[in-house]
Amino acid sequence: MAEVEFKGKKFVVDEDGFLEDFNTYTEEWVEFCMKEEGIDTLTEEHWNVINILQDYYKKNGIAPMVRVLSKLTGFKLKHIYELFPSGPGKGACKMAGLPKPTGCV
Amino acid sequence: MTQQTVKVKNSIVDDGIEAGLARLTPERIESVIQRVLNREAGARLKTYARTCVHCGLCSDACHHFVSMNRDPKLSPAGKVKRTIGVMMQKKGKVSTDFIREAAMVAYSECNLCKKCVLYCPFGIDVGYLMTLVRRICHLLGVVPRYMQDTAHSQSVHFNQMWINGDEWVDTLFWQEEEARDEVPDIRIPVDKEGADIFYSVIGPEPKFRAQLIYQAAVIFEAAGSDWTMPGSPGWDNSDLCMFSGDNEMMGRIKRAHFEAAAKLRVKKIVMGECGHAFRSVYDVGNRWLGFKMPPIPVIHAVDFYHDLVCNGKIRIAKKFAQPITLHDPCNIARGMGLYEKARELAHALCDTVVEMTPNREHNICCNAGGGIINCGPPFKDKRVEANSVKAKQLFDAKAMGAEVVIAPCHNCHGGLEDIIHHYGVEMELKFFGDIIYEVMEKPE
Numbered sequence: 001m002a003e004v005e006f007k008g009k010k011f012v013v014d015e016d017g018f019l020e021d022f023n024t025y026t027e028e029w030v031e032f033c034m035k036e037e038g039i040d041t042l043t044e045e046h047w048n049v050i051n052i053l054q055d056y057y058k059k060n061g062i063a064p065m066v067r068v069l070s071k072l073t074g075f076k077l078k079h080i081y082e083l084f085p086s087g088p089g090k091g092a093c094k095m096a097g098l099p100k101p102t103g104c105v
Numbered sequence: 106m107t108q109q110t111v112k113v114k115n116s117i118v119d120d121g122i123e124a125g126l127a128r129l130t131p132e133r134i135e136s137v138i139q140r141v142l143n144r145e146a147g148a149r150l151k152t153y154a155r156t157c158v159h160c161g162l163c164s165d166a167c168h169h170f171v172s173m174n175r176d177p178k179l180s181p182a183g184k185v186k187r188t189i190g191v192m193m194q195k196k197g198k199v200s201t202d203f204i205r206e207a208a209m210v211a212y213s214e215c216n217l218c219k220k221c222v223l224y225c226p227f228g229i230d231v232g233y234l235m236t237l238v239r240r241i242c243h244l245l246g247v248v249p250r251y252m253q254d255t256a257h258s259q260s261v262h263f264n265q266m267w268i269n270g271d272e273w274v275d276t277l278f279w280q281e282e283e284a285r286d287e288v289p290d291i292r293i294p295v296d297k298e299g300a301d302i303f304y305s306v307i308g309p310e311p312k313f314r315a316q317l318i319y320q321a322a323v324i325f326e327a328a329g330s331d332w333t334m335p336g337s338p339g340w341d342n343s344d345l346c347m348f349s350g351d352n353e354m355m356g357r358i359k360r361a362h363f364e365a366a367a368k369l370r371v372k373k374i375v376m377g378e379c380g381h382a383f384r385s386v387y388d389v390g391n392r393w394l395g396f397k398m399p400p401i402p403v404i405h406a407v408d409f410y411h412d413l414v415c416n417g418k419i420r421i422a423k424k425f426a427q428p429i430t431l432h433d434p435c436n437i438a439r440g441m442g443l444y445e446k447a448r449e450l451a452h453a454l455c456d457t458v459v460e461m462t463p464n465r466e467h468n469i470c471c472n473a474g475g476g477i478i479n480c481g482p483p484f485k486d487k488r489v490e491a492n493s494v495k496a497k498q499l500f501d502a503k504a505m506g507a508e509v510v511i512a513p514c515h516n517c518h519g520g521l522e523d524i525i526h527h528y529g530v531e532m533e534l535k536f537f538g539d540i541i542y543e544v545m546e547k548p549e
Binding site: 087101 | 111251254255258265266267268272275276279280283307308309311312313314315316319343345379381478479481482483484485486515516519
């Protein structure tokens with residue numbers, strides 16, 4: 001567990017760098033993560049994915065399949081990986097403030 | 106930059122383990138331990154316990170021991186003594202604090218990689234003994250939360266990532282559609298009765314890494330394979346119940362997998378690049394069900410790709426140029442002896458193959474397998490720090506020119522990625538499927 005301070009905001013993260021508590025998410029969190037995730041500039045497309053992940057998580061309590069992300073954004077799988085180089089499970093979920101998905105990831 | 110990270114170093118507290126401990130009574134602990142020691146373990150345990158002479162030859166085989174200042178408590182024999190040894194000696198009369206400690210040892214200080222078995226003069230299987238400790242912990246309800254969540258998913262859906270039946274088939278259709286942009290008319294055949302090959306994967310592939318299914322489809326198409334994937338549960342060959350200690354559920358998951366293949370009357374099962382799934386289908390789960398060998402022939406991806414590439418069933422357009430090194434996953438190297446085939450395959454695909462030292466069945470474990478990575482974030486720092494010896498091995502391979510690590514196992518990927526990141530090794534990770542897809546002559 002670690003505490004991260006960024007632009008005046010404090011975040012508690014787990015050892016994989018995910019937020020300990022989804023409710024502590026703020027937009028600064030995304031900015032904090034982007035460099036480590038290999039993202040130079042945040043675009044509307046990034047926010048689109050992040051918003052969908054959060055909506056789905058609030059309703060279902062887990063991260064959606066990448067298929068759902070593709071269906072709702074219209075992006076091909078390849079494009080989702082271009083947006084989030086470490087992938088939808090580790091990269092995009094982390095930035096959206098979701099907990100680390102369980103399973104072999 | 107107004108950025109600051111403060112690491113708080115506490116001893117690991119896992120919600121799942123703590124919740125389980127809170128429910129325990131001394132009577133329950135004693136009866137569960139007695140049941141496992143006397144009725145499930147029997148002669149095998151007694152033989153091992155009486156044979157070990159504490160010679161210490163197993164110690165240097167263990168990456169935990171070597172990475173953590175050669176702490177005798179972390180030697181394989183030491184870990185046995187601290188857990189099942191005490192349980193036997195006290196005949197199950199142990200405290201909840203002891204159970205917490207035993208769970209920590211069994212779930213986070215041994216990967217069940219079985220390297221130490223090779224160095225034991227008597228061949229004592231410490232992996233089996235640690236599995237017994239996990240079995241006791243499972244029956245006591247003391248399992249790390251992340252791992253139990255995954256085991257729950259397998260109990261509910263027969264896959265490890267909470268994937269519903271319709272989502273699975275939808276993902277296959279979707280990847281078929283995307284693959285058609287590249288190879289018109291390509292198919293991912295679902296529920297094709299009488300196909301030669303039943304292709305099974307693990308949950309994370311459809312959940313997040315669907316490109317792996319796409320790539321496999323292109324490889325099958327190029328090889329002209331007659332293959333299929335099942336449309337109903339049984340498609341996920343992985344098994345976290347095997348690692349949590351839930352043997353009953355492990356048996357049901359394996360049965361679902363074999364039955365899905367039998368229902369389609371296929372000739373063989375080909376599995377994706379996963380190590381623990383292979384162990385569960387080829388060694389542990391099938392035997393729990395009473396099959397000495399799998400009831401339907403099971404072929405790991407490395408074996409399958411070796412046949413395709415080395416026997417000219419798919420052609421290589423241009424070999425992979427970056428120098429690679431090969432990580433031998435425990436479950437397919439020590440577990441089945443696929444290390445020579447993996448090397449022949451690597452040489453057939455790549456210009457330069459740099460050997461790690463040690464290698465083949467003596468390779469150093471990724472420290473993610475055996476379910477440790479599945480225990481989730483609370484255990485990550487411990488997992489990475491207890492394997493500095495792997496980082497050194499990778500640095501050495503890098504110094505000899507290797508830029509890419511091929512690891513034909515999902516757990517190894519996760520574990521090595523964390524090690525590469527933590528120690529700043531800066532190497533790229535790939536599956537064999539990634540390389541084949543990149544260098545093969547694509548179907549028209």
